Amino acid sequence: MTSALSFPDVTQLAVPFFIAAILAEFLWIAIKGRGGRYETRDAVTSLIMGAGSVASGLVLGFIAWGFFMLLWQITPLDMGTSIWAILICFVLDDLRYYWVHRFGHRIRWVWASHVNHHSSQHYNLTTALRQTWTGTFSFVMLVRAPLVLLGFHPGLVLFVGGINLVYQFWIHTEAIGKMPRWFEAVMNTPSHHRVHHGRNPRYLDCNYAGVFIIWDKMFGTFVPEQERDPVDYGLVYNIATFNPLRVAFHEWVSIFRDVTQSNLTLKERLLYAFAPPGYSHDGSRDTSETIKKKHLDRHPQDRGTPGL
Ligand SMILES: [Zn+2]
Numbered sequence: 001m002t003s004a005l006s007f008p009d010v011t012q013l014a015v016p017f018f019i020a021a022i023l024a025e026f027l028w029i030a031i032k033g034r035g036g037r038y039e040t041r042d043a044v045t046s047l048i049m050g051a052g053s054v055a056s057g058l059v060l061g062f063i064a065w066g067f068f069m070l071l072w073q074i075t076p077l078d079m080g081t082s083i084w085a086i087l088i089c090f091v092l093d094d095l096r097y098y099w100v101h102r103f104g105h106r107i108r109w110v111w112a113s114h115v116n117h118h119s120s121q122h123y124n125l126t127t128a129l130r131q132t133w134t135g136t137f138s139f140v141m142l143v144r145a146p147l148v149l150l151g152f153h154p155g156l157v158l159f160v161g162g163i164n165l166v167y168q169f170w171i172h173t174e175a176i177g178k179m180p181r182w183f184e185a186v187m188n189t190p191s192h193h194r195v196h197h198g199r200n201p202r203y204l205d206c207n208y209a210g211v212f213i214i215w216d217k218m219f220g221t222f223v224p225e226q227e228r229d230p231v232d233y234g235l236v237y238n239i240a241t242f243n244p245l246r247v248a249f250h251e252w253v254s255i256f257r258d259v260t261q262s263n264l265t266l267k268e269r270l271l272y273a274f275a276p277p278g279y280s281h282d283g284s285r286d287t288s289e290t291i292k293k294k295h296l297d298r299h300p301q302d303r304g305t306p307g308l
């Protein structure tokens with residue numbers, strides 16, 4: 001077994017770069033008068049969410065780490081830490097990210113943790129730092145289990161996951177239009193990820209990629225940014241608050257309220273927790289499917305266009 005491994009905490013190392021880039025973007029927008037928008041309260045909330053996410057990792061990180069080390073004890077495999085092992089781990093981990101992120105939008109229990117990342121109605125580099133405080137409770141650490149069982153050391157798995165998150169920082173901007181065509185074809189870019197943050201019907205539930213956009217193309221969830229449909233950022237139902245506690249916990253509270261309603265069957269209670277967001281036992285709420293369908297009823301000419 002590989003021992004005495006120590007990988008740097010790349011997200012912590014990247015903090016000075018994050019701060020410098022946010023200042024540069026802010027100045028760019030101020031000077032050019034385009035390329036994004038900053039609202040002080042919104043940006044401050046995003047920064048607090050980022051700091052809270054780091055704090056929650058320090059307090060609760062031992063749970064996931066303990067789980068991974070347990071798996072590491074039982075796996076007979078050891079891929080080592082050669083450059084090839086690191087590269088393969090990085091690519092497989094990006095596939096892991098795609099599915100975690102897709103679950104994050106299609107299973108309400110996981111959405112409760114991820115929703116805060118989408119709660120800003122702005123799109124700038126501070127939005128990237130609007131990260132979850134409750135990831136541990138979503139149990140998505142389970143999706144990392146195959147990587148450890150395949151013989152990638154937990155330290156390596158978290159290291160490549162950190163690089164993945166740092167990569168995703170720079171794509172949260174309107175200051176960059178499109179990258180060169182080859183880059184847009186393979187990599188996740190500001191254009192692809194703007195779409196992911198959109199509440200327009202066509203942009204719901206697409207572009208889940210972390211680093212490589214190829215996963216969305218492989219699994220049929222890719223929607224390119226449409227010039228005729230500018231991205232409207234935020235949630236289908238925006239939460240109208242800058243209170244970090246409400247941003248962090250509002251969906252958990254809603255799940256609790258829904259699950260504990262009277263006169264529900266056990267199946268309905270479970271669906272309120274684990275079905276896609278928008279599920280309701282009486283059909284009174286909209287899911288992304290009904291939102292797309294209603295849009296097509298009003299705009300039949302959009303049928304068959306990307307995302308619809
Ligand atoms: Zn998302």
Ligand SMILES: [Zn+2]
Nearest residue numbers: 117128172193
């Ligand atoms: Zn994002």
